Every structure is written in C-alpha cells, then in structure tokens.
Amino acid sequence: MSGPRLSVHGVGVSDLGRTAVAFLLAAVVEVGLHTLRLPRLSRLLGVPLDIDPQRDIEVTAPVIVPRWARRRLRATRRALRYWPFGDSCLRLALVGGCLVRRLDPVLRIGVAKHDGEFKAHAWLEIGGLSLDPASVDFAPVESVRA
Template sequence: MSALTRLLRRPSVREWPEIAVCCVLAVVVEGGLRVASLPRLARWLGVPLADDDGGAAPLRAARLGPRAERQWRALQRVSRHWPTSSTGPCLRWALVGGQRLRRLEPRLRLGVAKIDGAVRAHAWLEVGDRCLDPLGASQFLALAPVAPTEPRESA
C-alpha cells in the first residue's frame, strides 16, 4: 500500500469524535438489544420502526448533507472493524446509524426474503422516501406492522 493510499484512508481529525461516539453507541445498542424490546430501543435511540408496510424497498439512495455524510462514513469505518456476530449486524448498525442521523428523522425498516431456501431478515434505514441501503434492501420485502391483539378469554 502506498503512502498516499494510507493517507487517504486515514480518518481526518474531524472524524475521530464521531468514530468514538459510534463505538460507544455500538456498545449501548448491543446491551439494549439484550434488555429491551426492539420498538422501545429504537424509540429511545430516536429511530422509530417504520409503521407502514412500505411495499418494495425504495431503490433511490438517500442524499446526505456534509455533516450526515461524515457521521455515516464514521459508522462505516467502525462497522468494518467491530466484532459483531454474523447474525444480525445490519440491525445493530441501522440502530446506531439512525441515532446518529436522527435529525433527518430516519425510520428503521425490517424486511425478509427467502434466499437459497432459507428465510433471511434485514434491517435498513429510510429517510423520507429514500433508502440508506438500496442494494441490500432491494432483495427484501418490508414487513408490515402487526396490530396488538386482545387476549382471548377462556371459555
């Protein structure tokens, strides 16, 4: 790797605080997923679950401003090096990313697909009608919210 390539890959001084925040949030999200329900944790982080069926995932990539772009880039840097399990890292990073981009009012969308005979789940963020993971989300059908049911009375 050339010196120029290493220099270009090195985070700028302005990115380090955001990288540190993403690391702390990753720990908080990991703990939160173990002790709280997903809707509660998502609301607490400022990224509520999408409450419509969404249909097919929007294929247009979201455009971010300079500040949000820096936050998203820091999240990607941390996620590349973070030791996560192979089951569900997309949910963890969507929650962290949603918290960092909460000023844009993102929504957390969950979807499923049958891939190679197995049912797979995916989580992604949507800002307005745009998606922050258009390629990954395009393979999945968004889940519709389920209304809580009344408990049945025993006869």
C-alpha cells in the same frame, strides 16, 4: 489557505472522533438489544421502527443526505467493522440512525427468500427512500409481535 490536515492512516482526527462516538453508541445499542424490545430501543434512539403497511409517502425528489450525515454514517461503518459482536445490519441501522436522527430516519426491517432460505435485513429510510441499495431485495415486515 488551510494548514496540513492531521491524520492517522488516512483518517482525519475529526473522523476518529466521530468513529469513537459511534463506537460508544454501539455499546449502548448492544446493551439495548439484550434488554429492550426492538420497537422501544429504536424509539429511544430516535429511529422509530416503521412497520406501517399503509404508509402514504409522496416522494418528489431523491433523498439528499447532507455531508455531515454521510460522515457520521461512514464513521458508524468504520466503528462497527471492529465491533466484537459483529457489524450486523441492525446494529448499523440503529447506530447510524441515531447519529443522523435530525433527518428523521426510520428503521425498516424486511425479509426475503434466497436459495430456499429466509433472510432478514434492516436498513434506514429517510423520507420514504432507503439509504441501502440492498433493501430492494427485501419485502418490508408489516408487524412485530408484542
């Protein structure tokens, strides 16, 4: 039997630690976004940008994201909710991907036309499957200008 869980506003102390780590990593990502090209930044973070149109991924089962990874991804969303530069999908994917890099995630960027306007979106994929349901509306980008 465990004792009472220490929490602040319903968020456990270990969750606060994960959120603090995500917030610090967001600062690294922010600097990287302003000083490095995206392919290099994503590689350095352990979340390589996947723009290969010929990828042959055989998916036999859905991606099961372990509990530890789900907690880190939640902490990322919680930290970037208060990020002064915005919680863009690219920042979320880079920070979250770095925190779950043991799962070998890749960064995917896609585009779509909605109401006559082009929109871009970034998301993580593990084993060829997206972790973001919104990604189905976007066509993956197949090249990045050097």
